[in-house]
Amino acid sequence: MKKINLFCIPFAGGSAVVYSKWKKNTDSFIQIHEVELPGRGRRMNEPLIDNMKAMVEDIFYSIKNNLTEPYALFGHSMGGLLTYELCHKIQQEGYPAPVHVFVSGRKAPQLKARKKVIHNLSNEEFISEIIKYNGTDKMIFENKELAEIFLPILRADFKLIETYEFFTPLQLLNSNISVFHGIDDKAVNFDELSLWSQVTKKEIEIQNFPGGHFFINEYTEQVVGKVNETLGSLINENTLELPVV
Template sequence: MNKVKLFCIPYAGGSAAVYSRWKKLVNPLIELKQVELPGRGSRMNESLIDNIPDIVRNIFKEIKDQIKPPYALFGHSMGALITYELCKKIKQEGYPSPVHIFFSGKQGPQVKLKGLNCYNLPEGEFIKHILNYNGTNEAVFKNKELASLFIPILRADFKMVETYKFDRTDDYLECDVSVFSGTDDRAVSWEDLSGWQEVTKSNCRFYPFKGGHFFINEHTEEVVDQINNVLTSISINIEQLSINK
């Protein structure tokens, strides 16, 4: 039985390592592909990218040889926005569509962010803003060496999200979509989440999880269980169709 490749794109400030815990939790029918972004992790020596079009081109170049059915995509927060644009890029380049897409912890791409841009705030204010998400240990910023590495990554990532421009075209997604959210996530409202329904021609289902913005770290097992349920069902259906042929 063919495994479903699951490409996972990290959130702002994150590296491919944020999905390392998933390795022991994903069903054997799923092959986890942790996507590394330039300027962090195993690609630390590469220059950071601070805009969506360039990061999408970069990721597509990195994974295009692996884009073979069946595969799925997962992105959390900033990663969800990148995932959406990556799906459009894949379609535009004539590659096969994913069998499923998971958008997590992010408003629909057409929703305009409220408030001022934060990526160019003075360092103290920028750090305070980051800590409001409850996803980064304050000790990281108290360590000058770590902070000097981490803050530029966060600024580039926040600029990527805050300067993003939604292009309303008829280039809709063609596969089923799952939208994950944290019930206590103050950054994302239910109304804003519903925007994902508007960008796909297929089914869009919503799955709330306990926790705040980083519920995927707080309740990892529950999140991966739901991914397992969706993708193993797809894998079995693909196998049955193959047998019937």
């Protein structure tokens, strides 16, 4: 059976371990690759990156040797934005486009970021804003040692998001996009999701899940099930030829 490499990019503050538990639920034809970002997890000793261009280059060079075989991309929240920009980097470098793209918990990239900038707030104010996302255990911030490790990672990630500037690309993406959304997600407006159709020449599908912004952690089996179904249809239809740039 043909296989598809699935590269999974974490959300702000997240590490590759977020996607490790997916492996027990993915179909056998999917090979999960958890993308580890600098400054966390197994790359804890590397400097953090707080800007989009450098982060995308880092991800590209970490996966480029696997881009000549059928592959898909998945990114949640910040990871969804990184996934979009990574697709353009892949195009620019002349590699084949992914057979499918999954963006989760993220509005379309051409929409302006929220007005409130938080990455430069005091620790107390910053933590208060982060907790509103309901994705970070408050006890992490109550533990001084953990907070000293975790806060710089979150600040760097939020700076990356909040300083991101969308530029109208010369080319649209050449991949179908699945847009995953938690119906109780207060960070993403459902009406903003349909605008992903403006950045690809192919189709988008919006898929709703129960839960809030971190529904991928709360409803992992349902999310992975949809990934299995979507990529499985490519196997069944024998449409795994890599798209051209």
